[in-house]
Amino acid sequence: xxxxxxxxxxxxxxxxxxxxxxxxxxxxxxxxxxxxxxxxxxxxxxxxxxxxxxxxxxxxxxxxxxxxxxxxxxxxxxxxxxxxxxxxxxxxxxxxxxxxxxxxxxxxxxxxxxxxxxxxxxxxxxxxxxxxxxxxxxxxxxxxxxxxxxxxxxxxxxxxxx
Amino acid sequence: xxxxxxxxxxxxxxxxxxxxxxxxxxxxxxxxxxxxxxxxxxxxxxxxxxxxxxxxxxxxxxxxxxxxxxxxxxxxxxxxxxxxxxxxxxxxxxxxxxxxxxxxxxxxxxxxxxxxxxxxxxxxxxxxxxxxxxxxxxxxxxxxxxxxxxxxxxxxxxxxxxxxxxxxxxxxxxxxxxxxxxxxxxxxxxxxxxxxxxxxxxxxxxxxxxxxxxxxxxxxxxxxxxxxxxxxxxxxxxxxxxxxxxxxxxxxxx
Numbered sequence: 458x459x460x461x462x463x464x465x466x467x468x469x470x471x472x473x474x475x476x477x478x479x480x481x482x483x484x485x486x487x488x489x490x491x492x493x494x495x496x497x498x499x500x501x502x503x504x505x506x507x508x509x510x511x512x513x514x515x516x517x518x519x520x521x522x523x524x525x526x527x528x529x530x531x532x533x534x535x536x537x538x539x540x541x542x543x544x545x546x547x548x549x550x551x552x553x554x555x556x557x558x559x560x561x562x563x564x565x566x567x568x569x570x571x572x573x574x575x576x577x578x579x580x581x582x583x584x585x586x587x588x589x590x591x592x593x594x595x596x597x598x599x600x601x602x603x604x605x606x607x608x609x610x611x612x613x614x615x616x617x618x619x
Numbered sequence: 620x621x622x623x624x625x626x627x628x629x630x631x632x633x634x635x636x637x638x639x640x641x642x643x644x645x646x647x648x649x650x651x652x653x654x655x656x657x658x659x660x661x662x663x664x665x666x667x668x669x670x671x672x673x674x675x676x677x678x679x680x681x682x683x684x685x686x687x688x689x690x691x692x693x694x695x696x697x698x699x700x701x702x703x704x705x706x707x708x709x710x711x712x713x714x715x716x717x718x719x720x721x722x723x724x725x726x727x728x729x730x731x732x733x734x735x736x737x738x739x740x741x742x743x744x745x746x747x748x749x750x751x752x753x754x755x756x757x758x759x760x761x762x763x764x765x766x767x768x769x770x771x772x773x774x775x776x777x778x779x780x781x782x783x784x785x786x787x788x789x790x791x792x793x794x795x796x797x798x799x800x801x802x803x804x805x806x807x808x809x810x811x812x813x814x815x816x817x818x819x820x821x822x823x824x825x826x827x828x829x830x831x832x833x834x835x836x837x838x839x840x841x842x843x844x845x846x847x848x849x850x851x852x853x854x855x856x857x858x859x860x861x862x863x864x865x866x867x868x869x870x871x872x873x
Contacts, residue, residue, distance in 0.1 A: 459623045479621040479654045479664065500655035502648055508713050514691070515713040520651040522644065524624045525668045568713065589788030590711020 463527045467492070468536025476523045483507045483518035486533060494534035494563040498592075505591030508564035509533045515571040517590070534563040537570065545611040546570055546604075555604035557595035565591050569605045577613055581606065621654060625665045630672060630747045630768045636665045638749045638764050643667060645687055646717035648710070649726055667721070672768055675699070680774045686721030686767045690733065693720065701778045705736045705797070708782040711789045721767045724757065728810050729791040729851055732782055735816040738808035739797035740772040758816065775799040781868035782810075783860060785851055793852040794861050796840075796868035800826065807836075807865070812844040812857055822865065837866035 460475050467490060474489050486492045486509065495518050498506035502517040509518045510532040537544050543551065546569050556562045565588060572579055572587040579587070584605045585598075593601060625641070627633040637643060641663030644650040653659050672687035677698045684693065693699055694706035694715060709732050710718060723733040724744070734757070742757040748765045761767060779798040784790035795810030805827050807819040821843070822836040829835075841861045846854035867873070 461624075478623050479659070481651065481655060501652035502710075502714050502717075505711065505713060511716075514716045516716045517713050519655060520647045520714075520717055522624055522647060522651065522654070522664070522666065525626060525644075525647075525666045571712075586707070586788055587712055589786075590713045 461524050461527075463523050465523075465526070465528075466530040468532055478524070480523050481519050482509070482511070482521040482523045482526065482531065485523045486518060486531070492533050492535050495567075496560055496563060498560070503590075503592070504561075505564040505568065505588075506561050508567045508591065510567060510571060513571070513574070515568050532567075532570075534566055537566065544570075545615065545617070546573065546608040549604040549608035549611060550601075553600055553604040553607055555597065555600040557593070557597045561591055561593045561595075565593070565601055569608065572605070573609055573612060577609060579606070579609060620662065621659050621664065622662045623664070625663060626668070627665060627670050630667075630670050630766055633665050633667060633670050634748050634764070634766050636663070637766060639663075641665050643766060645719035645722040646689060648714055648718045649722060667719070667766070672721070673719075677774075681771060682774060683769055683771045684720050685769050686719060686724075688720045690715040690718045690720065690723065693733075701775065701780075702733075702736060704780050705733055705782075707788075708732055708780075708784070708795075720770060724767060724770065725761065727814050728812075728816065728847075729793070729795075729849060731816065732792060732795050732797075732810055735792075735795045735808045735810035736780060736797040737770055737772065738816045738818065739799050739806045740775060741799075741804070741806055742770045742772040745769040745771070775804075776801050779868045779871065781864055783864045791849075791851050794857055794864045796865050798868060800830065800869070803827070807840065807869075809840065809844065809861070809865075811852075812841075812846045812861060814845075814847065817844060819865070826869075833866055833869045837862040837869065840865040 463476050465472050496506035498504035500519050502520040507518040508515050625636050642661050644664045645667050667687045672685040674685045676683040737757045744755050745768045746765045777800040782795045783793040792811035798807040819840040821839040825832050825836040846857040848854050
Protein backbone atom coordinates (compact mmCIF):
# COMPACT_ATOMS: atom_id res chain seq x y z
CA UNK A 458 0.00 0.00 0.00
CA UNK A 459 1.66 3.17 -1.22
CA UNK A 460 0.71 6.19 0.87
CA UNK A 461 1.48 9.67 -0.34
CA UNK A 462 2.11 13.00 1.36
CA UNK A 463 -0.51 15.53 0.31
CA UNK A 464 -0.53 19.27 0.97
CA UNK A 465 -3.79 21.18 1.07
CA UNK A 466 -4.83 24.66 2.12
CA UNK A 467 -7.97 24.00 4.13
CA UNK A 468 -9.90 27.06 5.31
CA UNK A 469 -6.75 29.17 4.78
CA UNK A 470 -4.59 26.81 6.87
CA UNK A 471 -1.71 24.83 5.38
CA UNK A 472 -2.15 21.13 6.06
CA UNK A 473 0.13 18.23 5.26
CA UNK A 474 -1.05 14.68 5.63
CA UNK A 475 -0.41 11.09 4.66
CA UNK A 476 -3.09 9.50 2.48
CA UNK A 477 -3.52 5.86 1.53
CA UNK A 478 -4.24 5.11 -2.14
CA UNK A 479 -7.74 6.14 -3.12
CA UNK A 480 -8.54 8.07 0.07
CA UNK A 481 -11.24 10.62 -0.67
CA UNK A 482 -11.01 14.29 0.18
CA UNK A 483 -14.05 13.73 2.40
CA UNK A 484 -12.28 11.08 4.48
CA UNK A 485 -9.29 13.37 4.91
CA UNK A 486 -11.47 16.28 5.99
CA UNK A 487 -13.51 14.26 8.46
CA UNK A 488 -11.17 11.60 9.78
CA UNK A 489 -7.72 13.19 9.47
CA UNK A 490 -8.47 16.88 9.99
CA UNK A 491 -11.55 16.51 12.20
CA UNK A 492 -13.68 18.80 10.06
CA UNK A 493 -17.01 17.01 10.32
CA UNK A 494 -19.37 19.59 8.80
CA UNK A 495 -19.20 17.85 5.42
CA UNK A 496 -21.30 14.71 5.92
CA UNK A 497 -20.74 11.22 4.62
CA UNK A 498 -24.07 10.42 2.95
CA UNK A 499 -24.14 8.25 -0.14
CA UNK A 500 -20.40 8.05 -1.00
CA UNK A 501 -21.48 8.20 -4.66
CA UNK A 502 -21.72 11.94 -5.32
CA UNK A 503 -25.49 11.70 -5.47
CA UNK A 504 -26.63 13.32 -2.21
CA UNK A 505 -24.51 16.48 -1.97
CA UNK A 506 -24.11 16.33 1.80
CA UNK A 507 -20.29 16.33 1.47
CA UNK A 508 -20.14 19.36 -0.85
CA UNK A 509 -17.06 21.55 -0.25
CA UNK A 510 -15.33 24.19 -2.34
CA UNK A 511 -12.29 22.88 -4.18
CA UNK A 512 -10.38 25.83 -5.64
CA UNK A 513 -13.61 27.82 -5.22
CA UNK A 514 -15.83 25.32 -7.05
CA UNK A 515 -18.40 23.16 -5.28
CA UNK A 516 -17.67 19.44 -5.57
CA UNK A 517 -18.80 16.30 -3.75
CA UNK A 518 -15.71 15.66 -1.59
CA UNK A 519 -16.40 11.90 -1.62
CA UNK A 520 -15.61 11.76 -5.36
CA UNK A 521 -12.17 13.37 -5.15
CA UNK A 522 -9.15 11.11 -4.57
CA UNK A 523 -7.16 13.45 -2.37
CA UNK A 524 -3.83 12.54 -3.98
CA UNK A 525 -5.04 14.01 -7.27
CA UNK A 526 -5.63 17.47 -5.75
CA UNK A 527 -2.30 17.93 -3.97
CA UNK A 528 -1.74 21.66 -3.52
CA UNK A 529 -5.41 22.65 -3.87
CA UNK A 530 -7.36 25.08 -1.72
CA UNK A 531 -10.37 23.62 0.07
CA UNK A 532 -13.07 25.47 1.94
CA UNK A 533 -15.55 23.74 4.21
CA UNK A 534 -18.46 25.07 6.24
CA UNK A 535 -16.06 25.50 9.18
CA UNK A 536 -14.22 28.11 7.11
CA UNK A 537 -17.18 30.37 6.35
CA UNK A 538 -17.77 32.28 9.58
CA UNK A 539 -15.27 35.09 10.21
CA UNK A 540 -14.20 35.78 13.81
CA UNK A 541 -17.13 33.72 15.05
CA UNK A 542 -19.57 35.86 13.03
CA UNK A 543 -21.92 33.85 10.81
CA UNK A 544 -22.06 35.05 7.22
CA UNK A 545 -25.24 35.97 5.34
CA UNK A 546 -25.97 32.45 4.10
CA UNK A 547 -25.51 30.90 7.54
CA UNK A 548 -27.60 33.63 9.20
CA UNK A 549 -30.37 33.27 6.65
CA UNK A 550 -30.49 29.48 7.10
CA UNK A 551 -30.67 29.95 10.87
CA UNK A 552 -33.21 32.75 10.98
CA UNK A 553 -35.41 31.48 8.15
CA UNK A 554 -35.67 27.98 9.67
CA UNK A 555 -34.07 26.38 6.62
CA UNK A 556 -32.71 23.48 8.64
CA UNK A 557 -34.69 20.46 9.76
CA UNK A 558 -32.52 17.44 10.66
CA UNK A 559 -29.44 19.34 9.48
CA UNK A 560 -27.72 16.55 7.58
CA UNK A 561 -27.88 18.34 4.23
CA UNK A 562 -27.25 21.82 5.65
CA UNK A 563 -23.46 21.99 5.30
CA UNK A 564 -23.62 20.89 1.66
CA UNK A 565 -26.54 23.20 0.92
CA UNK A 566 -24.68 26.18 2.38
CA UNK A 567 -21.46 25.43 0.49
CA UNK A 568 -23.39 25.10 -2.77
CA UNK A 569 -25.19 28.36 -2.00
CA UNK A 570 -21.87 30.09 -1.25
CA UNK A 571 -20.55 29.06 -4.67
CA UNK A 572 -23.75 30.21 -6.38
CA UNK A 573 -23.76 33.63 -4.72
CA UNK A 574 -20.05 34.16 -5.34
CA UNK A 575 -20.68 33.92 -9.08
CA UNK A 576 -24.24 35.24 -9.19
CA UNK A 577 -25.10 37.76 -6.43
CA UNK A 578 -28.72 38.17 -7.60
CA UNK A 579 -29.97 34.71 -8.62
CA UNK A 580 -33.53 33.98 -9.67
CA UNK A 581 -35.51 31.33 -7.83
CA UNK A 582 -35.00 29.01 -10.83
CA UNK A 583 -31.24 29.51 -10.66
CA UNK A 584 -31.23 28.66 -6.95
CA UNK A 585 -33.24 25.51 -7.60
CA UNK A 586 -30.84 24.46 -10.36
CA UNK A 587 -27.81 25.22 -8.19
CA UNK A 588 -28.99 22.98 -5.33
CA UNK A 589 -30.23 20.23 -7.65
CA UNK A 590 -27.36 18.03 -6.47
CA UNK A 591 -28.13 18.54 -2.78
CA UNK A 592 -30.76 16.20 -1.44
CA UNK A 593 -32.80 17.21 1.62
CA UNK A 594 -34.49 14.04 2.81
CA UNK A 595 -36.68 16.07 5.19
CA UNK A 596 -37.88 17.58 1.87
CA UNK A 597 -37.54 21.07 3.33
CA UNK A 598 -36.61 22.64 0.02
CA UNK A 599 -38.95 25.64 0.15
CA UNK A 600 -37.36 27.27 3.22
CA UNK A 601 -33.89 26.40 1.87
CA UNK A 602 -34.57 28.13 -1.45
CA UNK A 603 -36.09 31.09 0.42
CA UNK A 604 -33.06 31.31 2.73
CA UNK A 605 -30.63 31.37 -0.21
CA UNK A 606 -32.63 34.15 -1.89
CA UNK A 607 -32.73 35.98 1.44
CA UNK A 608 -28.97 35.52 1.88
CA UNK A 609 -28.41 36.99 -1.57
CA UNK A 610 -30.48 40.03 -0.63
CA UNK A 611 -28.70 40.42 2.73
CA UNK A 612 -25.35 40.25 1.00
CA UNK A 613 -26.32 42.76 -1.68
CA UNK A 614 -27.55 45.14 1.00
CA UNK A 615 -24.39 44.75 3.04
CA UNK A 616 -22.33 45.45 -0.08
CA UNK A 617 -20.23 42.33 0.45
CA UNK A 618 -19.47 40.38 -2.70
CA UNK A 619 -18.54 36.97 -1.36
CA UNK B 620 -7.13 -4.17 -3.45
CA UNK B 621 -6.19 -0.65 -4.42
CA UNK B 622 -2.54 0.06 -3.72
CA UNK B 623 -1.59 3.06 -5.83
CA UNK B 624 -3.01 6.08 -7.63
CA UNK B 625 -0.73 7.11 -10.47
CA UNK B 626 -0.57 10.76 -11.51
CA UNK B 627 0.94 10.70 -15.03
CA UNK B 628 1.83 14.08 -16.52
CA UNK B 629 1.09 13.09 -20.13
CA UNK B 630 -1.24 10.83 -22.09
CA UNK B 631 1.75 8.79 -23.29
CA UNK B 632 2.85 8.17 -19.72
CA UNK B 633 -0.72 7.23 -18.79
CA UNK B 634 -0.88 4.80 -21.72
CA UNK B 635 2.32 3.12 -20.54
CA UNK B 636 0.87 2.67 -17.06
CA UNK B 637 -2.45 1.45 -18.44
CA UNK B 638 -0.77 -1.29 -20.48
CA UNK B 639 0.43 -2.73 -17.16
CA UNK B 640 -3.16 -2.87 -15.88
CA UNK B 641 -5.43 -0.77 -13.69
CA UNK B 642 -8.28 1.62 -14.28
CA UNK B 643 -8.27 5.12 -15.64
CA UNK B 644 -9.89 7.75 -13.46
CA UNK B 645 -10.93 11.11 -14.87
CA UNK B 646 -13.27 13.21 -12.73
CA UNK B 647 -13.92 10.28 -10.40
CA UNK B 648 -17.70 10.38 -10.66
CA UNK B 649 -17.85 6.79 -11.91
CA UNK B 650 -14.77 5.24 -10.32
CA UNK B 651 -14.84 6.80 -6.84
CA UNK B 652 -18.23 5.32 -5.83
CA UNK B 653 -16.58 1.94 -6.43
CA UNK B 654 -13.45 2.93 -4.52
CA UNK B 655 -15.55 4.20 -1.61
CA UNK B 656 -17.27 0.85 -1.22
CA UNK B 657 -14.09 -1.16 -1.69
CA UNK B 658 -15.46 -2.63 -4.91
CA UNK B 659 -12.42 -1.97 -7.05
CA UNK B 660 -10.99 -5.13 -8.58
CA UNK B 661 -7.74 -3.45 -9.61
CA UNK B 662 -4.60 -2.47 -7.72
CA UNK B 663 -3.81 0.68 -9.64
CA UNK B 664 -5.76 3.77 -10.62
CA UNK B 665 -4.33 6.07 -13.27
CA UNK B 666 -5.57 9.62 -12.83
CA UNK B 667 -5.86 11.80 -15.94
CA UNK B 668 -6.19 15.00 -13.91
CA UNK B 669 -2.62 16.12 -14.60
CA UNK B 670 -2.11 14.49 -18.01
CA UNK B 671 -2.59 17.72 -19.97
CA UNK B 672 -5.85 16.57 -21.54
CA UNK B 673 -8.07 19.48 -20.49
CA UNK B 674 -8.92 22.39 -22.76
CA UNK B 675 -11.25 23.61 -25.50
CA UNK B 676 -10.09 24.91 -28.87
CA UNK B 677 -12.29 26.37 -31.59
CA UNK B 678 -10.62 26.88 -35.00
CA UNK B 679 -13.05 28.35 -37.52
CA UNK B 680 -15.93 25.86 -37.32
CA UNK B 681 -14.05 22.96 -35.79
CA UNK B 682 -14.14 22.32 -32.07
CA UNK B 683 -11.59 20.24 -30.16
CA UNK B 684 -12.30 19.31 -26.55
CA UNK B 685 -9.70 17.51 -24.43
CA UNK B 686 -10.95 14.34 -22.78
CA UNK B 687 -10.22 15.59 -19.25
CA UNK B 688 -12.14 18.84 -19.79
CA UNK B 689 -14.88 19.07 -17.19
CA UNK B 690 -18.52 19.27 -18.18
CA UNK B 691 -18.63 22.55 -16.24
CA UNK B 692 -15.91 24.00 -18.48
CA UNK B 693 -17.90 23.07 -21.60
CA UNK B 694 -21.01 24.55 -19.99
CA UNK B 695 -19.21 27.83 -19.32
CA UNK B 696 -17.69 28.25 -22.79
CA UNK B 697 -19.61 30.89 -24.75
CA UNK B 698 -18.40 29.49 -28.08
CA UNK B 699 -20.24 26.25 -27.32
CA UNK B 700 -23.59 27.75 -26.37
CA UNK B 701 -25.51 25.11 -28.32
CA UNK B 702 -24.12 22.47 -25.94
CA UNK B 703 -25.14 24.30 -22.78
CA UNK B 704 -28.62 22.70 -22.59
CA UNK B 705 -26.89 19.32 -22.94
CA UNK B 706 -24.49 20.05 -20.08
CA UNK B 707 -27.21 21.47 -17.85
CA UNK B 708 -29.25 18.29 -18.31
CA UNK B 709 -26.43 16.15 -16.86
CA UNK B 710 -26.22 15.51 -13.09
CA UNK B 711 -25.76 18.57 -10.84
CA UNK B 712 -23.40 21.56 -10.85
CA UNK B 713 -21.00 20.05 -8.24
CA UNK B 714 -20.78 16.76 -10.16
CA UNK B 715 -20.23 18.67 -13.41
CA UNK B 716 -17.25 20.38 -11.79
CA UNK B 717 -15.58 16.95 -11.69
CA UNK B 718 -17.13 14.88 -14.51
CA UNK B 719 -15.16 14.89 -17.75
CA UNK B 720 -16.00 14.78 -21.45
CA UNK B 721 -14.04 11.54 -21.89
CA UNK B 722 -15.82 9.88 -19.01
CA UNK B 723 -19.22 10.93 -20.29
CA UNK B 724 -18.35 9.45 -23.69
CA UNK B 725 -17.73 6.02 -22.21
CA UNK B 726 -20.31 5.74 -19.43
CA UNK B 727 -23.25 3.38 -20.13
CA UNK B 728 -26.76 4.69 -20.76
CA UNK B 729 -29.01 6.07 -19.30
CA UNK B 730 -26.08 8.35 -18.42
CA UNK B 731 -23.81 9.93 -21.01
CA UNK B 732 -26.02 12.57 -22.59
CA UNK B 733 -23.03 14.43 -24.00
CA UNK B 734 -22.07 11.19 -25.75
CA UNK B 735 -25.49 11.24 -27.43
CA UNK B 736 -24.81 14.81 -28.56
CA UNK B 737 -21.33 13.84 -29.82
CA UNK B 738 -22.84 10.97 -31.83
CA UNK B 739 -25.27 13.37 -33.48
CA UNK B 740 -22.34 15.71 -34.19
CA UNK B 741 -20.39 12.88 -35.87
CA UNK B 742 -17.47 13.58 -33.55
CA UNK B 743 -14.01 12.14 -34.16
CA UNK B 744 -12.28 10.64 -31.18
CA UNK B 745 -8.50 10.80 -30.65
CA UNK B 746 -7.15 7.75 -28.89
CA UNK B 747 -3.65 6.92 -27.71
CA UNK B 748 -2.01 3.70 -26.55
CA UNK B 749 1.58 2.49 -26.28
CA UNK B 750 1.23 1.44 -29.93
CA UNK B 751 0.61 5.03 -31.00
CA UNK B 752 -2.21 7.45 -31.69
CA UNK B 753 -5.26 7.01 -33.90
CA UNK B 754 -8.47 8.85 -34.64
CA UNK B 755 -11.77 6.98 -34.72
CA UNK B 756 -15.43 7.89 -34.77
CA UNK B 757 -17.61 8.34 -31.73
CA UNK B 758 -19.44 5.09 -31.03
CA UNK B 759 -16.59 2.89 -32.23
CA UNK B 760 -15.01 0.62 -29.63
CA UNK B 761 -12.08 1.83 -27.59
CA UNK B 762 -9.72 -0.95 -26.48
CA UNK B 763 -9.01 -1.51 -22.76
CA UNK B 764 -5.43 -0.27 -23.16
CA UNK B 765 -6.42 2.85 -25.12
CA UNK B 766 -7.01 6.32 -23.70
CA UNK B 767 -9.40 8.81 -25.27
CA UNK B 768 -7.47 12.09 -25.42
CA UNK B 769 -9.83 14.45 -27.27
CA UNK B 770 -12.98 14.76 -29.37
CA UNK B 771 -13.41 16.96 -32.45
CA UNK B 772 -16.52 18.01 -34.30
CA UNK B 773 -17.79 20.72 -36.65
CA UNK B 774 -20.17 23.32 -35.25
CA UNK B 775 -23.72 22.52 -36.39
CA UNK B 776 -26.05 25.09 -37.90
CA UNK B 777 -29.37 23.52 -37.06
CA UNK B 778 -29.08 21.84 -33.64
CA UNK B 779 -31.79 20.18 -31.58
CA UNK B 780 -31.60 18.61 -28.13
CA UNK B 781 -34.10 17.27 -25.66
CA UNK B 782 -33.80 15.05 -22.61
CA UNK B 783 -36.82 13.52 -20.92
CA UNK B 784 -36.19 12.80 -17.25
CA UNK B 785 -38.01 12.19 -14.01
CA UNK B 786 -37.20 15.64 -12.67
CA UNK B 787 -36.26 18.90 -14.31
CA UNK B 788 -32.70 18.63 -12.97
CA UNK B 789 -30.24 15.93 -12.00
CA UNK B 790 -31.81 12.76 -13.29
CA UNK B 791 -30.67 10.13 -15.74
CA UNK B 792 -32.35 9.85 -19.12
CA UNK B 793 -35.69 8.31 -19.90
CA UNK B 794 -35.02 9.32 -23.49
CA UNK B 795 -32.37 11.70 -24.86
CA UNK B 796 -32.59 13.10 -28.38
CA UNK B 797 -29.81 15.05 -30.12
CA UNK B 798 -30.04 16.04 -33.77
CA UNK B 799 -28.16 17.96 -36.43
CA UNK B 800 -30.50 18.83 -39.30
CA UNK B 801 -28.11 20.38 -41.78
CA UNK B 802 -29.32 18.96 -45.10
CA UNK B 803 -27.03 16.09 -46.05
CA UNK B 804 -25.56 16.28 -42.55
CA UNK B 805 -28.79 15.09 -40.95
CA UNK B 806 -28.00 12.95 -37.92
CA UNK B 807 -30.27 11.97 -35.06
CA UNK B 808 -28.84 10.25 -31.97
CA UNK B 809 -30.79 8.70 -29.13
CA UNK B 810 -29.95 7.96 -25.52
CA UNK B 811 -31.80 5.90 -22.94
CA UNK B 812 -33.01 3.37 -25.48
CA UNK B 813 -29.97 1.05 -25.67
CA UNK B 814 -26.87 0.44 -23.57
CA UNK B 815 -25.00 2.87 -25.84
CA UNK B 816 -26.16 5.96 -27.75
CA UNK B 817 -27.65 4.89 -31.09
CA UNK B 818 -28.47 6.58 -34.39
CA UNK B 819 -32.06 6.79 -35.60
CA UNK B 820 -31.16 5.87 -39.19
CA UNK B 821 -34.73 5.37 -40.43
CA UNK B 822 -35.78 8.77 -39.11
CA UNK B 823 -32.70 10.38 -40.68
CA UNK B 824 -33.53 8.91 -44.10
CA UNK B 825 -37.08 10.22 -43.94
CA UNK B 826 -35.92 13.73 -43.02
CA UNK B 827 -33.21 13.78 -45.68
CA UNK B 828 -35.85 13.03 -48.32
CA UNK B 829 -38.41 15.41 -46.85
CA UNK B 830 -37.32 17.81 -44.08
CA UNK B 831 -40.98 18.50 -43.31
CA UNK B 832 -41.83 14.88 -42.51
CA UNK B 833 -41.19 15.30 -38.79
CA UNK B 834 -44.14 13.26 -37.53
CA UNK B 835 -43.23 10.35 -39.82
CA UNK B 836 -39.57 10.56 -38.80
CA UNK B 837 -40.52 10.60 -35.13
CA UNK B 838 -42.62 7.46 -35.55
CA UNK B 839 -39.70 5.74 -37.30
CA UNK B 840 -37.17 6.70 -34.61
CA UNK B 841 -37.90 3.60 -32.55
CA UNK B 842 -36.92 1.23 -35.36
CA UNK B 843 -34.29 -1.14 -34.07
CA UNK B 844 -33.95 0.30 -30.55
CA UNK B 845 -33.37 -2.13 -27.69
CA UNK B 846 -34.69 -0.25 -24.69
CA UNK B 847 -34.09 -1.46 -21.12
CA UNK B 848 -35.86 -1.38 -17.77
CA UNK B 849 -34.24 0.50 -14.92
CA UNK B 850 -35.22 2.59 -11.91
CA UNK B 851 -36.01 5.57 -14.14
CA UNK B 852 -38.40 3.97 -16.61
CA UNK B 853 -39.44 0.66 -18.12
CA UNK B 854 -38.35 -0.36 -21.59
CA UNK B 855 -42.03 -0.28 -22.60
CA UNK B 856 -42.39 3.32 -21.45
CA UNK B 857 -39.19 4.44 -23.15
CA UNK B 858 -40.27 3.02 -26.49
CA UNK B 859 -43.76 4.41 -26.04
CA UNK B 860 -42.64 8.01 -25.41
CA UNK B 861 -39.67 8.04 -27.78
CA UNK B 862 -41.60 9.34 -30.83
CA UNK B 863 -43.16 12.11 -28.74
CA UNK B 864 -39.77 13.35 -27.57
CA UNK B 865 -38.17 13.01 -31.00
CA UNK B 866 -40.99 15.08 -32.48
CA UNK B 867 -40.73 17.71 -29.76
CA UNK B 868 -36.95 17.84 -30.13
CA UNK B 869 -37.13 18.30 -33.89
CA UNK B 870 -39.84 20.96 -33.66
CA UNK B 871 -38.24 22.67 -30.66
CA UNK B 872 -41.42 22.23 -28.63
CA UNK B 873 -41.46 22.35 -24.85
